[in-house]
Amino acid sequence: MQHINFSKNKTKTILSKNIFFNYLVFFILIYISLSSFIYAKVNIVVSYGYIESIVKEIGKDKVDVFSISSSRYQDPHYVVPKPSYVVKLSKADLLIINGASLEIGFIPVLIKQANNPKINPGNIGYLELSNYFDLIDKPKLLSRDLGDIHPEGNPHFYLDPYNIIPIANIIYLKLSEIDKTNQSFYEKNFENFKQNFSTKLSEWDKKMENFKGVKVFQYHSLYDYFLRRYGIELVANLEPKPGIPPTPKYIENLLEIAKNEKVFFILQDYYHKDNYSKYISSKTNLKILYLPHDDQNIYKLFDEIVNAFYNSKN
Numbered sequence: 440m441q442h443i444n445f446s447k448n449k450t451k452t453i454l455s456k457n458i459f460f461n462y463l464v465f466f467i468l469i470y471i472s473l474s475s476f477i478y479a480k481v482n483i484v485v486s487y488g489y490i491e492s493i494v495k496e497i498g499k500d501k502v503d504v505f506s507i508s509s510s511r512y513q514d515p516h517y518v519v520p521k522p523s524y525v526v527k528l529s530k531a532d533l534l535i536i537n538g539a540s541l542e543i544g545f546i547p548v549l550i551k552q553a554n555n556p557k558i559n560p561g562n563i564g565y566l567e568l569s570n571y572f573d574l575i576d577k578p579k580l581l582s583r584d585l586g587d588i589h590p591e592g593n594p595h596f597y598l599d600p601y602n603i604i605p606i607a608n609i610i611y612l613k614l615s616e617i618d619k620t621n622q623s624f625y626e627k628n629f630e631n632f633k634q635n636f637s638t639k640l641s642e643w644d645k646k647m648e649n650f651k652g653v654k655v656f657q658y659h660s661l662y663d664y665f666l667r668r669y670g671i672e673l674v675a676n677l678e679p680k681p682g683i684p685p686t687p688k689y690i691e692n693l694l695e696i697a698k699n700e701k702v703f704f705i706l707q708d709y710y711h712k713d714n715y716s717k718y719i720s721s722k723t724n725l726k727i728l729y730l731p732h733d734d735q736n737i738y739k740l741f742d743e744i745v746n747a748f749y750n751s752k753n
C-alpha cells in the first residue's frame with residue numbers, strides 16, 4: 440500500500456510540474472507577443488536626409504527611420520534604386536517622400552518592387568509632403584519634354600526654413616494616425632521641436648537681414664524658396680532649364696548680365712560640377728557660395744546655408 444501511495448504522489452508531482460511548466464511557457468509567450476506589440480517601433484522609409492531628421496525629432500525612440508538618399512553629393516533627382524531599398528520598403532509601415540516629381544526616377548519603381556500595400560500611394564502608409572504646399576514656377580504645360588525635371592513646379596520647397604515646422608506638423612499628425620497609442624508622445628515632441636526650431640528661425644532671420652535686394656545666380660533652382668524668404672533677388676540660373684547644362688553661348692550671356700545687373704554671388708550646390716561657376720567667377724570676380732541642399736540634421740542644413748551668406752561679408 441505504501442508503495443502504491445508513493446507512486447501516486449510521484450505521479451501527482453510530475454503532473455503538477457508539467458502544468459506549472461505549461462503555464463510558464465504560456466505566460467512567456469503572451470509576454471513576448473504583448474511586448475513586441477507594445478514596444479514595436481514604427482518602420483519608416485524616407486527619401487531624403489532632411490525628412491529623416493524631422494521624423495527623428497518627432498518619433499524619437501518609437502520609430503526606426505531609413506533614408507534612401509542623404510548626402511549633399513547625391514543629386515536628389517537621380518538616385519539609383521538598389522535591392523536593399525526594396526527590402527526596407529517591403530517591411531515599412533510608412534513611406535514619406537518630398538513629392539512634386541522630385542523622386543519620380545526612383546520611388547515609383549521601388550514601391551512597385553516592394554509589393555507592400557501599406558505604402559502604396561493613397562494608402563495610410565504613404566505620405567507626400569508636397570501636397571501640402573503651394574509650389575512656385577508651375578509650368579503652363581505639364582511636361583518633362585526638353586529635359587525639364589520640375590514638371591509640377593519647383594519641388595525644393597523645404598529649403599525655405601519656414602516650411603520646416605509645417606512639415607514637422609504633417610509628420611506628427613501622420614505618426615499619430617499610424618501609431619495612435621503614442622499620440623501624446625509625438626505631440627509633446629512636436630511642441631518641443633516647434634519651440635527649438637522657432638528660436639533658430641529668429642537667429643537665421645537676423646543673420647540674413649542684410650541680404651535683402653542682393654542679386655545672385657544659382658546653378659540649379661534649388662534655393663528659390665530660400666531666396667524669396669529673405670528678399671534676395673535671383674537674376675538667373677546657370678542651367679537654362681532645370682536639368683539642362685548651359686551652353687558656352689548661354690554662359691557668355693550670363694557674363695554680360697553679371698556686369699550689368701551687379702550680381703554678387705553664385706550659389707553652387709555640392710553635387711553639380713562647379714566648373715561653370717568657377718569660369719564665371721574668374722571672369723567677373725563673383726564670389727561662389729557652396730551650399731548644401733540636404734542633410735541628416737535639419738538644424739545643420741540651415742546653419743550651413745545661412746552661415747555661408749553671413750560669413751561672406753567677413
Ligand SMILES: [Zn+2]
Binds near residue numbers: 516588589595659660
Ligand atoms: Zn530640382
